[in-house]
Amino acid sequence: MEQIRTIDSTDLQILQILQEKARIPNAEVARQVGMAPSAVLERIRKLEERGIIEGYEVRLNPGHFGQSLAAFVFVDVDRAGNGSVAGELAAIAGVQEVHQIAGEDGYLVKVRASDPETLGRLLRENFTLIKGVRATRTQIVLSTFKETRRIDLDVAASG
Template sequence: MDVVLDDTDIKILSLIQGNARISNADLAREVNMAPSAVLERVKKLEQKKVIIQYNAVINPAAVQQKLLAFIFIKSKEGFTCSTDMAKKLAAIPEVQEVHHIAGEDCFLVKVRTADSAGLMQLMRNKLQKIPNILSTKTTIVLETAKEDHQLVIPKKNETA
């Protein structure tokens, strides 16, 4: 996807990413533009799929999702892991991320559950039912030093 972004687009993206609830008036003030012009820019960024969605980041512990784990999944299909398996993994509510990876395994999956019993239930009742999973390796996170959902948005002159 080759989308050309100017300095104003980049500033808008940085501001929205920092606070998705920023008002259009505040956004316009920050980029020194008329609110109508900023609104048009934001709509174009949405249409071009630069801005995909707006989210609230929720503390997992507040909703009893205290256990974070990463599961490496090896498929019987080998390196040609199917998109069907990826879709089945992505359809599991506890699964937050599904990554097709290079190396011995096919997928790296990030999951959150209430506790180890919830993780075991996920493995037995959901993952085990997906055809062609050869093996899994699970890593449980003990403590998180950093978890950031924001991208580094390079300045216009930093892009290569």
């Protein structure tokens, strides 16, 4: 929470605009916040330097690339095993997210695949061969109602 205190209301406005449409022209951001384009550009540069803005990416429709199947894989790891499990999981093609979690399992991994057979092969040929992985449990997504990396800046500002 320490980080949010160093961001003023103008920075929050800029971040909100960029989260909605990262490709928005700088001049339009400046118009919306009532500042000169050069001042907005400098603020954005500083937000990037401080690591508040980590990058910009395009959201692609996975169905157009034959990856419409989404699944969440709980990975049970040997607690005494090597520490490279997370890195090895992250390196697998089709893996979108790797989270270390509390509870019985060590990691929760989000995977994209073309179909259940491909997912099964991915688990057998990649996940289970990683030293330290004891077992996996997989939940296949039937439909997605919300998927985002956006941060709720209203909540962050009031906290």
